[in-house]
Amino acid sequence: MSPVVSVKNLTKAFGRHTILEECALVVEEGEAYGLVGLNGAGKTTLIRLLLGVLRADKGEIAVLGENPWRHDALLHRRMGVVLDHDGLWGNLTFEQNMKIFAAAKGVSWSASLSYMEEYWSRTNIYNNRKAVKFFSRGQRMQCALCRAFLGWPDLYFFDEPAVALDVDAYEHFKSLVMAARKRGASFLISSHQLDTIDDFADRVGMLREKRLIELARKAEQGNRLWSLETDDNPRWATIIREQCGGAPAFVEGEWQFESTHADTDIPVLIKRLAGAGCAIRKVAPIVRDFSVTIRNEYRRNAAEELHRGVT
Numbered sequence: 001m002s003p004v005v006s007v008k009n010l011t012k013a014f015g016r017h018t019i020l021e022e023c024a025l026v027v028e029e030g031e032a033y034g035l036v037g038l039n040g041a042g043k044t045t046l047i048r049l050l051l052g053v054l055r056a057d058k059g060e061i062a063v064l065g066e067n068p069w070r071h072d073a074l075l076h077r078r079m080g081v082v083l084d085h086d087g088l089w090g091n092l093t094f095e096q097n098m099k100i101f102a103a104a105k106g107v108s109w110s111a112s113l114s115y116m117e118e119y120w121s122r123t124n125i126y127n128n129r130k131a132v133k134f135f136s137r138g139q140r141m142q143c144a145l146c147r148a149f150l151g152w153p154d155l156y157f158f159d160e161p162a163v164a165l166d167v168d169a170y171e172h173f174k175s176l177v178m179a180a181r182k183r184g185a186s187f188l189i190s191s192h193q194l195d196t197i198d199d200f201a202d203r204v205g206m207l208r209e210k211r212l213i214e215l216a217r218k219a220e221q222g223n224r225l226w227s228l229e230t231d232d233n234p235r236w237a238t239i240i241r242e243q244c245g246g247a248p249a250f251v252e253g254e255w256q257f258e259s260t261h262a263d264t265d266i267p268v269l270i271k272r273l274a275g276a277g278c279a280i281r282k283v284a285p286i287v288r289d290f291s292v293t294i295r296n297e298y299r300r301n302a303a304e305e306l307h308r309g310v311t
Contacts, residue, residue, distance in 0.1 A: 002065060003028050004155050004186045005050060010059035012045060019045050021210040023059070027186055032177075034201030035190040036215075041207040043190045044084065047157050050188070051081060064155055077105050080148035080156040080180075086140045087147075090133030094125050094143055097132060098150065107151040119179075120146055123172065138164040142172075149176050156180065158189045162196045174199060226262065228255040228273075229281040236278050243269045256286065 005027035012020045019042040027033045037043050048054045049061060052068030061068060066075045088097050102112040120126045125135070125142050132143060141164045148156060162170055177187065177200055189200055197204060204215045230236060232250045240248040240257050244265050248257035259265045266283065273280060 003062075004031075004064055005033075005188065006060070006062040007050075008060045010046075010049065010061065011057050012042075012049060012054065013057055018210060020049075020207075023207075023210070023212045025205065025212055027188055029186055030181065030184050032181070032187040032189065032200050032202050034197040034204040035188060035207070036192070036194075036197060036204060037207035042210070043207055044159055046207065046212075047083070047159055047188070047190060051079070051157060077151070078154045080150075080153040082141075082144045082148050082156075082158045082161045084159055086144040088132050088140060088143055091131050093130065094128055094132055094135075094146075097143065098147065101147045101150060105151045112150060115150060116146065119149070119176065123169070136164075138166055138169060141165060142169055145173060145176065149180060152180060152183055152185070154185055156185060156187045156189075158187065158191075160191050160193070161189065162191065162193055224258050224260060224262075225286040226257055226259055226266065226283065227286050228257070228269075228283050229253060230255065230273075230278055233278070235276060236273060239272050239276060239278075240269065243272060254282075 003026045005025060007023060007025040010020055010023040010025075011018070023046070025033075025046075035043050035046070045054065049056055050063055050068060052071055055069050064075060064078055066072055068075065089100070092100075098112060098116065099109060102109055107115075116126065120142075123142060125139050125146070128135070128139075132140060135143070141161070145161065148158070162173060165173060181187075187200065189196065191197055205212045206215050207213075226244075228236075228240070236255060237248050237250070240255055244257055244259045246258055248255045250256075259269075262285070270280065270283060
């Protein structure tokens with residue numbers, strides 16, 4: 001299975017100022033990739049290169065198997081995009097804007113109406129007859145998101161998609177992402193809002209010193225460390241050690257242990273413990289905060305930038 005995004009040796013400069021140098025990126029089908037970095041690190045530049053808005057100085061880019069710089073309309077119909085500018089016609093209404101975008105995407109108006117009725121009828125932009133230039137920033141972002149999910153594309157590029165959304169609009173956005181992922185869609189989401197990255201991303205990369213460095217995978221954050229709530233009995237420790245390997249620790253009313261093969265280890269462990277008379281109150285993965293890793297890297301990156309600026 002080919003990745004939906006593949007970048008090799010990517011370099012982009014503006015004049016003498018190099019933004020990206022020898023960057024590499026792979027986004028697999030069905031994956032949500034989180035892109036983070038300090039202001040000016042090149043996140044928006046990278047997304048614009050992936051969309052074919054900018055041309056790379058060096059390197060290879062493949063998006064859904066195509067070179068985006070060829071500006072193939074069929075390729076762009078397979079993508080949903082939200083950039084820093086919403087791209088709406090301010091003098092037109094929400095519905096008039098959607099008619100234009102539906103035609104550009106090759107989505108029939110009847111199908112578009114069904115989509116908007118099902119997914120947007122409970123929002124405050126639905127049936128709003130004002131020109132969108134009179135909408136709030138959050139309402140305009142909702143319009144941009146509505147356009148992005150129109151026709152349920154295969155791949156989404158989002159640059160700060162949640163920055164202006166209120167609580168209800170953000171929950172609605174989450175439901176749309178979930179619906180698209182059930183259809184097998186992939187995402188690349190750039191944001192400074194780490195809660196957004198934490199909610200959506202399976203994997204996170206940081207643009208740092210002109211290159212993209214992978215920081216974390218969600219699977220690695222939570223699935224190795226487990227907790228089991230029961231009493232402090234050395235018999236349970238022996239069974240846990242035999243089944244999962246390594247010595248468990250009893251901390252505040254629960255056994256904490258690692259499992260590298262949780263899908264097979266945990267069901268067998270529960271069966272063995274129950275058979276030995278263990279009263280299990282709860283078994284669950286210990287989900288480390290996905291954003292902690294990112295925050296630590298932000299702080300380290302910012303400190304290094306400051307040091308370079310001083311020296």
